[in-house]
Each structure stands twice: as structure tokens, then as C-alpha cells.
Amino acid sequence: MKRSARLVSHITTPIFYPNARPHLGHLYSSLLCDVQHRWKLLKGVDSLLTTGTDEHGLKIQLASEKNHYKNPREFVDKLYPEFIGLDKFYNVKFTKFIRTTDPSHIENVLKLWELCNKNGYIYKGEHHGWYSISDETFYPESKVIVDPKDPTRHINTESFNEVIYQSETNYYFKLSAFQDKILKYIETEHPEFVYPPSKRDQLLKDLRVNPLQDLSISRPATRLQWGITVPNDPEQKIYVWFDALCNYVSAVGGIDTTIQPATIPSPHWTQTTHLIGKDITKFHCLYWPSFLMASNLPLPKRVVIHNHWISNGMKMSKSLGNVVDPITVGKKYGPDIVRWYLLENSKIDTDGDFIEDNVTGLRQLFVSKWGNLINRCCGQKFNIARAVNTFSMDPYASISSLWKDNDEVTTHIDNIFEQLNKLPEKMDDKIEKFDHSNLLREIWNLINDANSLIQVSKPWENPQLQQDSIIFLCIETARILSILTQPIIPTISNNFLDRIDVKPESRTLDYVIIGADNSYADNANSSKRNVPLEYAPSGTEFTHDM
Known part of the structure; x- marks a missing residue:
């Protein structure tokens, strides 16, 4: 776009x-x-x-x-x-x-x-x-x-x-x-x-x-x-x-x-x-x-x-004890997690229902799905920088040709390419219409597809070229989604981009095309790097998202 x-x-x-x-x-x-x-x-x-x-x-x-x-x-x-x-x-x-x-x-x-x-x-x-x-x-x-x-x-x-x-x-x-x-x-x-x-x-x-x-x-x-x-x-x-x-x-x-x-x-x-x-x-x-x-x-x-927000199915009321203090929940789960939760669980023409247990589950989902996708690609068995240098020039043709004999893997590859290519224009339309809930569900679908691709392709069991092709496409999914979601989760998305060494100047819409950035991840597979997002330990109070 x-x-x-x-x-x-x-x-x-x-x-x-x-x-x-x-x-x-x-x-x-x-x-x-x-x-x-x-x-x-x-x-x-x-x-x-x-x-x-x-x-x-x-x-x-x-x-x-x-x-x-x-x-x-x-x-x-x-x-x-x-x-x-x-x-x-x-x-x-x-x-x-x-x-x-x-x-x-x-x-x-x-x-x-x-x-x-x-x-x-x-x-x-x-x-x-x-x-x-x-x-x-x-x-x-x-x-x-x-x-x-x-x-x-x-x-x-x-x-x-x-x-x-x-x-x-x-x-x-x-x-x-x-x-x-x-x-x-x-x-x-x-x-x-x-x-x-x-x-x-x-x-x-x-x-x-x-x-x-x-x-x-x-x-x-x-x-x-x-x-x-x-x-x-x-x-x-x-x-x-x-x-x-x-x-x-x-x-x-x-x-x-x-x-x-x-x-x-x-x-x-x-x-x-x-x-x-x-x-x-x-x-x-x-x-x-x-x-x-x-x-x-x-x-x-x-x-x-x-429309407005209710809490656990009822209008918020001090007498019912169901009033949600935004600062309290933000400190408990992280501001970006609450931002995503409010957008994903509301439509502007119907009342949203705030259920705190679901906020807890959302942070866990971020760690286990999106964070884990990045962690897997950043594992010491892989080399993201090499994969990026190999496949960024002509990604679809070079990757699909390697897996043409595996229908299950090809299905995931085709779906990821198709959805990533459409997503920027889709985001533009849905944000303009304040249709955030459907947009965020599509983002989760892409993250799930990338995780499933790793599961079915088992890159650790394949020769280097096939291994790199999967790591490239999965980390590209994480990179592009992180750029696109900066307006939604500004801290977490940039934490993800920091983890894979994406330069600040490469976090614009000019770089949301698969293969558009071939200069990141030089140090991403080092064993000394921290995970980009953590579960909230007991007693943690967030002032930003870890």
C-alpha cells in the first residue's frame, strides 16, 4: 500500500x-x-x-x-x-x-x-x-x-x-x-x-x-x-x-x-x-x-x-462493585493488552462487555502465539539473517517451488502470502469504518497460520534451504504484522520489531510487503537475547508493556 x-x-x-x-x-x-x-x-x-x-x-x-x-x-x-x-x-x-x-x-x-x-x-x-x-x-x-x-x-x-x-x-x-x-x-x-x-x-x-x-x-x-x-x-x-x-x-x-x-x-x-x-x-x-x-x-x-461498556453483563455501578478502573487494569495486564482487548471485544454500535478473566487470557495468548512465533524463529538452530538474504528477492516463487510436493505446507504458504498481501488495504478500510474487532481476528488468523506452518513443515528436520524458507515466511509474518499494528499496540509491536533488529526507519508502510526489508535480524538468533513479551509475574505492575 x-x-x-x-x-x-x-x-x-x-x-x-x-x-x-x-x-x-x-x-x-x-x-x-x-x-x-x-x-x-x-x-x-x-x-x-x-x-x-x-x-x-x-x-x-x-x-x-x-x-x-x-x-x-x-x-x-x-x-x-x-x-x-x-x-x-x-x-x-x-x-x-x-x-x-x-x-x-x-x-x-x-x-x-x-x-x-x-x-x-x-x-x-x-x-x-x-x-x-x-x-x-x-x-x-x-x-x-x-x-x-x-x-x-x-x-x-x-x-x-x-x-x-x-x-x-x-x-x-x-x-x-x-x-x-x-x-x-x-x-x-x-x-x-x-x-x-x-x-x-x-x-x-x-x-x-x-x-x-x-x-x-x-x-x-x-x-x-x-x-x-x-x-x-x-x-x-x-x-x-x-x-x-x-x-x-x-x-x-x-x-x-x-x-x-x-x-x-x-x-x-x-x-x-x-x-x-x-x-x-x-x-x-x-x-x-x-x-x-x-x-x-x-x-x-x-x-x-x-456505544458504551458494561461489566460482566451489567451496567457499571459502584453499588454493584463492577466499575472498571482503567489505570488499575492497565497496571495489572499492561496498557497495550487492554488496548487490544477493548478493540477486539467491541463494535461501535453495540455495548461492549468487559470481562477481566478474558484480559488475563489475552496476555497469555499474546505470549503463547505471537511472542512464541518470534521466539521459535529466533532459536539457535535457525538463521533469520541468512533466510532473509536468500528469499527476500523473489519470495513466493522461490518458496513455493521448494514445497510443491507437500500439499499441506503449500496450502499454508499460499494462504499466508495471500492474506499478508491483502492486509494493508483491508486495515485501511476497517480502521476507517471502526471495524476493529473483525480486523484483529484476521490478524490472529495469520499468526495462527504461521505457527501452523512451522508445525506441519518441521523446519528443524529439513535441509537448510527448505528450513530457511519457512523461517523467512514466518518471521516476515511477525515483522509485517508488528509494523501494521503499531497504531493498536504501539509498545508491544515495537518490542517485537526490536527483538528481530528491524531498524526504526524500516517500520513504515513502505515495508509491509513480503521481502521489502532485507537488512534486519543480524543478531536475532543470539542466545543472549531476551524474549520480547512475558507473562505477568505475580505482583507485577505494568507502566508499559514488557
């Missing part, structure tokens, strides 16, 4: 609410973005990954008071490093980390407000409705019910969080004016804007049943002190979602410098993918495009929506 010219890509995580320590869902969103970003970089694409924390709002204000902080700023200053720490522990290679308390971001929020206001989409009015503090949003009467567990409370039917009825004077955004525009944009003009299609279809269905209503985009300063002040009105604070969504613009340089008018869009912005959890769909797929349309600013390329 050819490396691209310096095309442009930008992917964003949702910015996370630092009212508590990060959980598995935060890691999952970040990981999906990181794999996309790293894959683009491996292809030679100019890529950005932006993330951050959403630090204003009533929920933060109340959490700060509950935890006895002097003020909300002190509270978010304490918590936001936890999110950076999670990313660093799991090797999430973000380009920029945005805090909505950053002065440059606040400046962009005010500019977005002024643009919407100047174009006639903001007005002041009285609001009556059901408000959820947890969700920081109002819900229509049609989505409010009495809590079945407590008849004194009301909850909404979307998040099932409590709502309270309140009346106040707010500023409104004319969201209703964008009903037809949003429908047309998503349904006919840009059907790829919401992905996967199942989420798009559900969004369109909901939009027809529940047409857009004008949106309250401010809160009285008497109730919400922790927020950005509305321009020219110190008695009102800007609605937290109007503030938060603007981070995506702030992250790529801001409204003035990077997001030009829709007729001259920034190259990064027009290639932006927002990756979000399903619970914040309406904010990103309805509110955000409307704010941008109202400001005459271009829309991002697409919004990718993923």
Missing part, C-alpha cells in the same frame, strides 16, 4: 467532564481516536488528535461544593491532570489538550456567540421546563416521567437522570429554524455525516417525531456562577454545551485564524471527525451543526457515534 502525500486529517474525542476520575468509557473514546490518528500518521497523512476537558457548568459547580473546594477552578485544576495521565499511561498520542477554561477558548466561545447573535439567531425570553443537572439540558414534557422507584422524583426517558421543573429568563437560540436544513443535510446532502448508518437512521427518525425546539443557551448568574458571561449581560452565563462544543474550533486555531467562512474552509476542519458516545448524539449532530450554520461556518466531515 502506498503512503499518502501529506493529506489532512483531524479527529476529536468528546471533551470530558472532570467532575470525577476518568473511567473506561473515557479510555475507549480516546483509544478509538488514537488508532485512527496513528494509522493516518503511519500512512504519511498530516493528522491531528485533539481532546480535553469541559470545565464549566452547574454540575462542576455543585461537585466542587460537595467536595469542599474553595471554588470550581481549584476543583477542575485538581482533576483535569487525571485525564492527561490516562492518555499518557495508555500511549494516546494527542496533538492538543483543550481546557474550556483556557483564555483562548473563552475568546472563541464569545466570537461564536457574537456571530450567531449578529445573524439574528439569538433572542431573550422566559423559559419554563424540566431541567436535568446531570445532563446540563432541558427535556420536553414528552420525555419526562415519574421515577418508578421514587414517586416524589421525575426523570427523563433519555438518560433516566432526575429533572426538576423551573422557570427563568434566558437567551434562546433559534434551533427550530434549522429543522429542515439539518434533515436535508444529514438525509440527502451528506448521508455520511453521521456514522454508523444505524445511528443516523435513529437520529433522523427522532428528528421527525420530535422537531427541533428553540434552545435555551444561557442560565441566570444567580444560579450558575461557574461559566462564561454572556456578552454585554453580566446577569447571564453561557449554556455549557454552547461553550463546550466550541472546543473543536479552538483546538485547530480558532474562528479567526483557522475556521474561515464556509466558502474558504480550513483543510483540517473540513476533514474533522468527531468521535462521541451515544448519550451526546443530539448535542453533536443537531445543536453543533446548527450553531455552525447560524455563524456561516463550515461543518466538520462526520460524527462517529459509539
Whole structure:
């Protein structure tokens, strides 16, 4: 597969609410973005990954008071490093980390407000409705019910969080004016804007049943002190979602410098993918495009929506004791093992089920299958460097001719050549579609095929030329897979490549063709070399993958 010219890509995580320590869902969103970003970089694409924390709002204000902080700023200053720490522990290679308390971001929020206001989409009015503090949003009467567990409370039917009825004077955004525009944009003009299609279809269905209503985009300063002040009105604070969504613009340089008018869009912005959890769909797929349309600013390329994680078949809950702490499991099994596990055991349009026993089994599988494939080829009875020099010029013809009388061995050889040749393009397609689970299963199939080839061919019993042909093809399988999986398991894959002496400059997509690298493994068969991956000894705490 050819490396691209310096095309442009930008992917964003949702910015996370630092009212508590990060959980598995935060890691999952970040990981999906990181794999996309790293894959683009491996292809030679100019890529950005932006993330951050959403630090204003009533929920933060109340959490700060509950935890006895002097003020909300002190509270978010304490918590936001936890999110950076999670990313660093799991090797999430973000380009920029945005805090909505950053002065440059606040400046962009005010500019977005002024643009919407100047174009006639903001007005002041009285609001009556059901408000959820947890969700920081109002819900229509049609989505409010009495809590079945407590008849004194009301909850909404979307998040099932409590709502309270309140009346106040707010500023409104004319969201209703964008009903037809949003429908047309998503349904006919840009059907790829919401992905996967199942989420798009559900969004369109909901939009027809529940047409857009004008949106309250401010809160009285008497109730919400922790927020950005509305321009020219110190008695009102800007609605937290109007503030938060603007981070995506702030992250790529801001409204003035990077997001030009829709007729001259920034190259990064027009290639932006927002990756979000399903619970914040309406904010990103309805509110955000409307704010941008109202400001005459271009829309991002697409919004990718993923489902959530449960634990052992049940929703994670502190009372059930099944909440998964991503740092704890990462230290126990290794960050890359958890990365692979989350990708292999999830599909973006269904909830993933975290089962810790399976994570244990995965590390063992890595050692016994992939690590062992490399260990076998690096055995002292073999000579990888000699095999590489012998077969790298014309690998298929020279290897298949040696085994033409052995159908069982030939079947494995043909399958490995065919699958390795197809894999780079397949990876490109599956990563773009966030179809990681099927992709990783194909990688395991190739590793199993290579191990089976060693078993059926028994290279230790064959003459040198046949022996070298098998060792060459099996170590090439390990080498190419290790290059291709750098976006998925960045530490383990490079440990594997280090073990067989692949030079750093030879770990690009230019070298994922069988025989493309004939300069590695000079010292790979030395008895003094360590194994590339180990089982986790009792009491081991991983900060990286051994």
C-alpha cells in the first residue's frame, strides 16, 4: 500500500467532564481516536488528535461544593491532570489538550456567540421546563416521567437522570429554524455525516417525531456562577454545551485564524471527525451543526457515534462493585493488552462487555502465539539473517517451488502470502469504518497460520534451504504484522520489531510487503537475547508493556 502525500486529517474525542476520575468509557473514546490518528500518521497523512476537558457548568459547580473546594477552578485544576495521565499511561498520542477554561477558548466561545447573535439567531425570553443537572439540558414534557422507584422524583426517558421543573429568563437560540436544513443535510446532502448508518437512521427518525425546539443557551448568574458571561449581560452565563462544543474550533486555531467562512474552509476542519458516545448524539449532530450554520461556518466531515461498556453483563455501578478502573487494569495486564482487548471485544454500535478473566487470557495468548512465533524463529538452530538474504528477492516463487510436493505446507504458504498481501488495504478500510474487532481476528488468523506452518513443515528436520524458507515466511509474518499494528499496540509491536533488529526507519508502510526489508535480524538468533513479551509475574505492575 502506498503512503499518502501529506493529506489532512483531524479527529476529536468528546471533551470530558472532570467532575470525577476518568473511567473506561473515557479510555475507549480516546483509544478509538488514537488508532485512527496513528494509522493516518503511519500512512504519511498530516493528522491531528485533539481532546480535553469541559470545565464549566452547574454540575462542576455543585461537585466542587460537595467536595469542599474553595471554588470550581481549584476543583477542575485538581482533576483535569487525571485525564492527561490516562492518555499518557495508555500511549494516546494527542496533538492538543483543550481546557474550556483556557483564555483562548473563552475568546472563541464569545466570537461564536457574537456571530450567531449578529445573524439574528439569538433572542431573550422566559423559559419554563424540566431541567436535568446531570445532563446540563432541558427535556420536553414528552420525555419526562415519574421515577418508578421514587414517586416524589421525575426523570427523563433519555438518560433516566432526575429533572426538576423551573422557570427563568434566558437567551434562546433559534434551533427550530434549522429543522429542515439539518434533515436535508444529514438525509440527502451528506448521508455520511453521521456514522454508523444505524445511528443516523435513529437520529433522523427522532428528528421527525420530535422537531427541533428553540434552545435555551444561557442560565441566570444567580444560579450558575461557574461559566462564561454572556456578552454585554453580566446577569447571564453561557449554556455549557454552547461553550463546550466550541472546543473543536479552538483546538485547530480558532474562528479567526483557522475556521474561515464556509466558502474558504480550513483543510483540517473540513476533514474533522468527531468521535462521541451515544448519550451526546443530539448535542453533536443537531445543536453543533446548527450553531455552525447560524455563524456561516463550515461543518466538520462526520460524527462517529459509539456505544458504551458494561461489566460482566451489567451496567457499571459502584453499588454493584463492577466499575472498571482503567489505570488499575492497565497496571495489572499492561496498557497495550487492554488496548487490544477493548478493540477486539467491541463494535461501535453495540455495548461492549468487559470481562477481566478474558484480559488475563489475552496476555497469555499474546505470549503463547505471537511472542512464541518470534521466539521459535529466533532459536539457535535457525538463521533469520541468512533466510532473509536468500528469499527476500523473489519470495513466493522461490518458496513455493521448494514445497510443491507437500500439499499441506503449500496450502499454508499460499494462504499466508495471500492474506499478508491483502492486509494493508483491508486495515485501511476497517480502521476507517471502526471495524476493529473483525480486523484483529484476521490478524490472529495469520499468526495462527504461521505457527501452523512451522508445525506441519518441521523446519528443524529439513535441509537448510527448505528450513530457511519457512523461517523467512514466518518471521516476515511477525515483522509485517508488528509494523501494521503499531497504531493498536504501539509498545508491544515495537518490542517485537526490536527483538528481530528491524531498524526504526524500516517500520513504515513502505515495508509491509513480503521481502521489502532485507537488512534486519543480524543478531536475532543470539542466545543472549531476551524474549520480547512475558507473562505477568505475580505482583507485577505494568507502566508499559514488557
